[in-house]
Amino acid sequence: MNIQEYIDSGALETYALGLGTEAERRETERLLAIYPELEQELQAIHAGLEVYASVHAVEPPAAMRDTVLSAMQAAVPTQHEVIEPTKVRQLSSAPRFSYGLAAAWALFIVSFGAAIFFYGKWQSAEEGYQGLLAEKIQLAEQYEVARAGYNALADLNTALNNAENQIIRLGGTAASPESSAVLAWNTTTGAVKLWAQAMPANATDKQYQLWAIVDGKPVDAGVFDVQPEAMTMLDMKTFASAQAFAVTLEPRGGSINPTMSAMVVIGEVRS
Amino acid sequence: MTALYDQYSAALYGILLRIVKDEAVAQDVLQDAFVKIWRNGANYDSSKGTLFTWMLNVARNTGIDYLRSKQHRAEIQTDSFDVSMSSADYSTYDHTDTIGLREVVARLKPEHQTVLDLLYFKGYTHEQAAELLGLPLGTVKTRVRAAVMVLRGMLKEKDTQ
Numbered sequence: 001m002n003i004q005e006y007i008d009s010g011a012l013e014t015y016a017l018g019l020g021t022e023a024e025r026r027e028t029e030r031l032l033a034i035y036p037e038l039e040q041e042l043q044a045i046h047a048g049l050e051v052y053a054s055v056h057a058v059e060p061p062a063a064m065r066d067t068v069l070s071a072m073q074a075a076v077p078t079q080h081e082v083i084e085p086t087k088v089r090q091l092s093s094a095p096r097f098s099y100g101l102a103a104a105w106a107l108f109i110v111s112f113g114a115a116i117f118f119y120g121k122w123q124s125a126e127e128g129y130q131g132l133l134a135e136k137i138q139l140a141e142q143y144e145v146a147r148a149g150y151n152a153l154a155d156l157n158t159a160l161n162n163a164e165n166q167i168i169r170l171g172g173t174a175a176s177p178e179s180s181a182v183l184a185w186n187t188t189t190g191a192v193k194l195w196a197q198a199m200p201a202n203a204t205d206k207q208y209q210l211w212a213i214v215d216g217k218p219v220d221a222g223v224f225d226v227q228p229e230a231m232t233m234l235d236m237k238t239f240a241s242a243q244a245f246a247v248t249l250e251p252r253g254g255s256i257n258p259t260m261s262a263m264v265v266i267g268e269v270r271s
Numbered sequence: 272m273t274a275l276y277d278q279y280s281a282a283l284y285g286i287l288l289r290i291v292k293d294e295a296v297a298q299d300v301l302q303d304a305f306v307k308i309w310r311n312g313a314n315y316d317s318s319k320g321t322l323f324t325w326m327l328n329v330a331r332n333t334g335i336d337y338l339r340s341k342q343h344r345a346e347i348q349t350d351s352f353d354v355s356m357s358s359a360d361y362s363t364y365d366h367t368d369t370i371g372l373r374e375v376v377a378r379l380k381p382e383h384q385t386v387l388d389l390l391y392f393k394g395y396t397h398e399q400a401a402e403l404l405g406l407p408l409g410t411v412k413t414r415v416r417a418a419v420m421v422l423r424g425m426l427k428e429k430d431t432q
Contacts, residue, residue: 008413008416009412010412010413010415010416011412013412013415013416013419014397014412014415016320016324016419017390017391017415018328018331018332019390019396019397020397042320043320044423045419045423046320046321046324047423047426048419048420048422048423048426049324049327049391049419049422050321050323050324050327051375051422051423051425051426052375052387052391052422053282053285053286053323053327054282055375056282056285056286056288056289057281057282057284057285058281058284058285058288059280059281059284060280060281060284060297060298060301061298064280064284064298064301064302065276065277065280067302068276068280068301068302068305068306069272069273069276071302071305071306072272072276072305072306072309073272075306075309075310129313133312133313134272134312136312136313136315137275137312137315137322138274140315140317140322141274141275141278141322143317144321144322144323
C-alpha cells in the first residue's frame with residue numbers, strides 16, 4: 001500500500017470531517033493503527049480544521065454561560081426515584097397458613113433487601129463514574145496545556161541554540177521595570193521570534209506591539225497577547241535590518257505609531 | 272465544567288451560527304452540544320485527537336442533526352448558494368490571536384473555501400457537494416485536501432511546532 005497515495009487521496013480529511021461510509025471509516029482506522037505517519041498527518045489535519053473553527057469563533061451572549069452550565073449540571077443524574085413495591089392484595093379467603101405464601105413472602109423480603117443493597121451499590125458506582133468522568137475531562141485539558149507549554153519551551157530552546165540567531169534581551173523600561181523579553185533574530189533569513197512570557201498579561205482591550213527600529217524609525221513588527229496559561233514562542237514579522245527592537249502596549253489591533261509612554265521593553269541589536 | 276465552557280464556547284458558538292444561521296437556534300443547539308459533551312465525556316478518546324477536535328465534532332453533528340430534523344434539508348439544497356464569507360456577518364472573536372478570519376479567507380482560494388464550507392458547515396457529503404458544484408468526486412476530495420493544507424500551513428508559520 002502506497003501511504004503517500006492514500007494521504008493524497010484525501011481519505012484522512014474525509015475521516016477527520018466524519019464523512020465517508022462505515023467501511024471507509026474502518027479502513028482508515030485500520031491503516032492508522034499500522035502507519036504512524038498517517039497518525040501524524042491526521043493530527044495535522046485536525047489542527048488545520050481547529051484553525052478554521054477558531055477563526056469563526058463568536059462569543060455567545062454572556063447570559064448563555066449560566067444557562068448552559070446549569071443544563072450541564074442537570075445532565076448529571078444525581079437523584080433517582082425509588083420505586084415503591086406494589087402492595088400485595090389481601091386474599092379474600094380466610095387467612096390460613098400456606099407454605100407457598102410463606103415462601104413467596106420470604107422471597108419478596110430477600111429480593112427487596114437485595115434491591116436496596118444493589119441500588120446503593122449502583123448509586124455509589126454512578127457517583128464514582130461521574131467523578132471519574134469530570135476528572136478525565138479535566139486531565140485531558142491539563143495535558144493539552146502542559147503539552148503546549150512543552151512545545152513552546154522546545155521552540156525557545158531551538159531558537160536559543162540556532163547559531164544563525166542573534167539573541168537580544170529586551171529589558172524593562174521605567175514604565176514597566178519588571179518586564180523583560182527575549183528576541184531571537186535570524187541574521188540569515190531575518191525571521192524574528194519573541195519570547196514574552198516574562199511580561200505581565202495584557203488586558204483584553206489592549207495588545208502588545210513589537211516595533212523594529214530601522215534607520216531610526218519604528219516599524220510595526222506585529223501584535224501579540226501575553227497570557228500566563230498560553231505559553232508560546234511568537235513569530236513576528238521579518239526584518240532584513242534593524243538597530244533595536246521595542247514593545248509597547250497599544251489598543252487591541254495595534255497602532256500605526258508607537259505610544260512611546262507605553263513602552264515596556266527595549267533592546268539594541270549588536271552590530 | 273466552567274473551564275470547558277469558558278475555553279470552547281466561542282469556537283463552538285461560531286460554528287453553530289454558521290451551521291444554523293440563527294442566533295436563537297444556535298444558542299439552543301450550543302446548550303444541547305455542551306450537555307452532550309458533558310454526558311459523553313467517557314466516549315472521548317484522547318488517542319484519536321484533541322479534546323477540541325472532539326468537541327467540535329460533537330457540536331457540528333448536533334447542529335447538522337438539528338437542520339436535518341427540522342427538514343431544513345430540502346431548503347438547504349435549493350438554498351441560494353451563499354458561501355461567500357463576509358467577515359462582517361459576525362463579529363469575529365480572534366481566538367488564535369495571530370490568525371484572523373480575514374487572513375484565512377485571503378489565503379484560501381474561493382473554490383476551496385466553497386467546498387470546505389459545504390462539508391464543514393452544511394454537513395454535505397462529498398457526493399452531494401460534487402453534484403451541487405457539478406464537479407467530479409475526485410476534484411472535491413482534492414480541493415478539501417488543498418484547503419486543509421493551506422490552513423495547516425498558516426498554523427505552522429505562526430506556531431512553528
